[in-house]
Amino acid sequence: MSAAAKIPALEAREARWTEFLGSVRAQLTPEAKLQEREMLGPRTTMRVGGPARVYAEPATPEDLRRLLVAAGQLQLPVRLLGRGSNLIIPDAGVDGLVLSLNHAHWQQFEARPDGRVWAGAGLRLKNLCGLATKAGFKGFEFLEGIPGSVGGALRMNAGAMGGWMFDVVEEVRVMSLAGEVRDLPKAAMHVAYRHCAELHEAIALGALLRPAASAESADIRRQIDVYQKKRVESQPREPSAGCIFKNPPGNSAGRLIDESGLKGARVGDAEVSAVHANFIINRGRATSADIIGLVRQIRARVKSARGVDLEPEVLLFGQEWRDVL
Ligand SMILES: Cc1cc2nc3c(=O)[nH]c(=O)nc-3n(C[C@H](O)[C@H](O)[C@H](O)COP(=O)(O)OP(=O)(O)OC[C@H]3O[C@@H](n4cnc5c(N)ncnc54)[C@H](O)[C@@H]3O)c2cc1C
Structure with a gap:
């Protein structure tokens, strides 16, 4: 134009x-x-x-x-x-x-008489874990420490410590962009690593979740503490968006970036974390242009040093990575 x-x-x-x-x-x-x-x-x-x-x-x-x-x-x-x-x-x-x-309204946590749990899409994962622990529901511990909401975890099929969001999902209530509400059983959904096809063009309103088992709150808490300790030891404290790149099949993006000598690499105030190389941290005044510049640098170096194309896990809101990389 x-x-x-x-x-x-x-x-x-x-x-x-x-x-x-x-x-x-x-x-x-x-x-x-x-x-x-x-x-x-x-x-x-x-x-x-x-x-x-x-x-x-x-x-x-x-x-x-x-x-x-x-x-x-x-x-x-x-x-x-x-x-x-x-x-x-x-x-x-x-x-x-x-x-x-x-x-x-979107942050409900409701234990149903049949043992299932309704979680609103706006509920923080931390609160989901806390409320489930209090109610004696096991199976949500892996979500502790992921700083997202139920809706974001459904869209990304968030995962940690060997567990995935869709492991605990039975049904997702969605609203289409035309405003129609539907309940989608898990079996009808297309879910993969950091991906849920049905939520690309619809909004999750909440989900029916199935706890793995009942347990004493103190036992569940102990498991959460183990996971929390692992995170504190392996992840940076500075502002970040979690892992920047998806792990390539059979490989670790963090290891590839580390082995390419990129820990500490910097564009403006965006820096490859020295604690975990798959995290880009904001040193204070980073811009999204700094982060995009650093993503470009990392991809180019890992490609030339290790021959691997890294694909961003983090989303560029309102844009496509392919348009800026
Ligand atoms: C320190 C740190 C650690 C992290 N650790 C992990 C980890 O261990 N495992 C992991 O998987 N992720 C991790 N993450 C990434 C992130 O927390 C998860 O992907 C989380 O599930 C995103 O949720 P959110 O609510 O923040 O979503 P957002 O980041 O706000 O959005 C992500 C996507 O979900 C969509 N979305 C959000 N809500 C809805 C909804 N209701 N309906 C439809 N689409 C929606 C958005 O449009 C966007 O496309 C980490 C991030 C940080 C900063």
């Missing part, structure tokens, strides 16, 4: 945002949050990146549906933000409607 043609296109887009805000605001419950140009960096663990054009925290499923339908009618892009622990927000921000299930 030529520079002259871009200006009317931008103006038309701005007009759609104005129309969106004008129509949707009055449809939401008073508890819902709707904010223009909300900075997203502070809502992520890496702490970089610019604003969302519009940021919303629906307080009910009907709020969420109305936001989705209004954005769909005006062809405005929608993105889901969990606890921002697996994301890099671009410095320019996101020209989209960014939704967060931060309201208490």
